[in-house]
Amino acid sequence: MRSLIMTILLSTASFIGFTQAAEKNAERHAYVDAHLHYVNFMQETDGTQKLLKAMDKAGVEKAWIFGLPVIKKWEESAPRKPRYYLGDEAPLYYYSGTDDILARDLLSLPREQRERFAPFISGINPTDMNAADQIERLIERYPGLWSGIGEILTRHDALTGLTKGETPRADHPALMKVYKLAARHQLPVLLHSNLSSLREDEPIYLPELENALSENPKTRFVLAHAGTSESIEALQKPMKKLPQILEGLLARYPNLSIDLSWSVRDHYLFEGDKGVDAEWLALIKKFPDRFLLGSDKVGRFAGLDKNLNGYERLLDKLDADEARKLTRDNALAVLPARAAGTIALGDEPALARQ
Numbered sequence: 481m482r483s484l485i486m487t488i489l490l491s492t493a494s495f496i497g498f499t500q501a502a503e504k505n506a507e508r509h510a511y512v513d514a515h516l517h518y519v520n521f522m523q524e525t526d527g528t529q530k531l532l533k534a535m536d537k538a539g540v541e542k543a544w545i546f547g548l549p550v551i552k553k554w555e556e557s558a559p560r561k562p563r564y565y566l567g568d569e570a571p572l573y574y575y576s577g578t579d580d581i582l583a584r585d586l587l588s589l590p591r592e593q594r595e596r597f598a599p600f601i602s603g604i605n606p607t608d609m610n611a612a613d614q615i616e617r618l619i620e621r622y623p624g625l626w627s628g629i630g631e632i633l634t635r636h637d638a639l640t641g642l643t644k645g646e647t648p649r650a651d652h653p654a655l656m657k658v659y660k661l662a663a664r665h666q667l668p669v670l671l672h673s674n675l676s677s678l679r680e681d682e683p684i685y686l687p688e689l690e691n692a693l694s695e696n697p698k699t700r701f702v703l704a705h706a707g708t709s710e711s712i713e714a715l716q717k718p719m720k721k722l723p724q725i726l727e728g729l730l731a732r733y734p735n736l737s738i739d740l741s742w743s744v745r746d747h748y749l750f751e752g753d754k755g756v757d758a759e760w761l762a763l764i765k766k767f768p769d770r771f772l773l774g775s776d777k778v779g780r781f782a783g784l785d786k787n788l789n790g791y792e793r794l795l796d797k798l799d800a801d802e803a804r805k806l807t808r809d810n811a812l813a814v815l816p817a818r819a820a821g822t823i824a825l826g827d828e829p830a831l832a833r834q
Contacts (some may be wrong), residue, residue: 510804511788512811513543515631515670515704515741515774518582521552521565523575525779528585532593534777538785544670544774544811545586546600546631547578550643565639572643576603576614583622598627598819600670604658606632606648612657619665627819629662630670630702635685637678637709649673651691663698668814670739675707676719683707683725693733700814702737702772703729710743718747723759730767737814740791740806741774749794756797764794768802772811 513535519525535543550572552562558569565572579601586594601618604611619626632655633639634648648655650673662669671692675683693701706726708718719725729736740749751757764771775787795803812820 510808511538511540511773512808513538513540513775513784513788514702514772514811514814515739515776516543516545516784517548517631517776517778518545518585519547519578520779521548521550521572522562522779523548523551523578523581525581525585526781528589528593531781532596534781534784535596538775538788540775540784540788541808542596542598542812544600544628544815545582545597546602546628546670547582548778549574549576549578549602549604549606549631549633550639551575551578565642572639574603574605574608574643574645579603579618583618583625586625587622598815599625600628600630601626602629602631604632605645606634606655606658607646607652609654609657611654612661615658615661624818626667627815628668628670629658630668631672631704632658632669633672635674635677635688636672637674639709649685650688651695655692656695659692659696659699662700663696666816668700668702668816670702670704672704672709673707674709675722675725681717681719683719683721686725690729690732693729693736697733697735700735700737701733702739702814704739705742705776706738706740706744706748708743708747710746722748723763727763727766730770737770737772737810739772739774741776741787745790749791756794761794761797764806765798765802768798768805769810769813771806772814773806 518531531543535541550565552565552567552572553570554561555570562569582599586597586599601615604614608614615629633643634650634652634655640647650671659669673685673689673692675686675689677684689703689707706722708722726738730738749757749760773788773791775784777784777787791806795806798806
């Protein structure tokens with residue numbers, strides 16, 4: 481009898497534990513994906529329906545979505561069409577059509593599906609003094625559609641080196657005009673600005689980023705990949721000082737949030753099989769309202785769930801409130817009020833009503 485009672489108690493405890501864990505995991509999997517490219521570097525995409533299915537599978541209720549501001553050139557001398565942006569057969573160039581591709585496809589969706597996306601304007605040349613005016617015209621062309629600006633590509637290692645034209649930087653005068661426009665329209669800016677370069681262990685580009693942040697206090701910035709990129713981190717050791725640098729930035733600039741997608745997860749957050757890096761965990765717990773998660777899928781959406789599930793080791797170290805902020809709440813808080821909720825009746829993009 482005693483053995484039976486113990487078995488029942490253990491089974492009950494196990495069931496309660498399983499139920500609590502299931503509830504906890506279900507809550508954590510209510511994602512807002514804060515970094516998702518609708519097209520790849522050839523401006524190709526799997527399309528909205530495959531994306532929606534991938535989002536459903538991953539538990540993504542809403543996604544920040546944007547194109548890619550560059551396209552890989554297919555030169556006459558190339559033996560076949562380039563398949564990857566880092567190929568050395570041809571350069572990349574800026575491609576403004578990426579925003580129209582995204583807008584066209586989103587506006588073709590039923591309203592309830594369209595509201596699952598927060599589209600960002602990305603198709604600008606960040607060294608062109610016309611960039612702000614071009615964004616303004618896109619806002620006028622698709623009224624009520626846009627939720628932010630980005631991913632703006634500056635200081636992006638080999639990608640920057642392969643892109644035709646002037647080298648972009650976070651504090652370029654053309655972008656300073658864009659940031660002012662973003663503040664006026666209350667649009668967040670997702671900015672890719674590597675803090676360092678290949679074979680450099682110091683944040684040599686940090687002053688550029690700080691200039692942008694300090695001179696635009698009314699603009700809400702999100703630093704893509706925490707100022708890193710895969711091409712650098714895969715070839716050299718990660719910057720030891722990065723957590724301290726980010727801590728200083730977050731303390732000095734309340735208009736800054738940090739995107740933890742891609743290279744951050746793979747090269748910084750986790751210590752191999754040992755678990756979560758203690759310094760990074762402490763930083764996230766110190767600023768739980770300032771970090772966002774994203775899949776960083778690029779035009780092809782298979783594996784979106786795997787990309788987001790890769791953060792589970794980190795989420796397991798956070799309490800339920802902290803985890804929910806990272807997976808969902810912080811990404812919604814950065815968006816303009818209209819984009820964070822549903823579009824008010826009568827305020828939907830004009831083209832969708834035609």
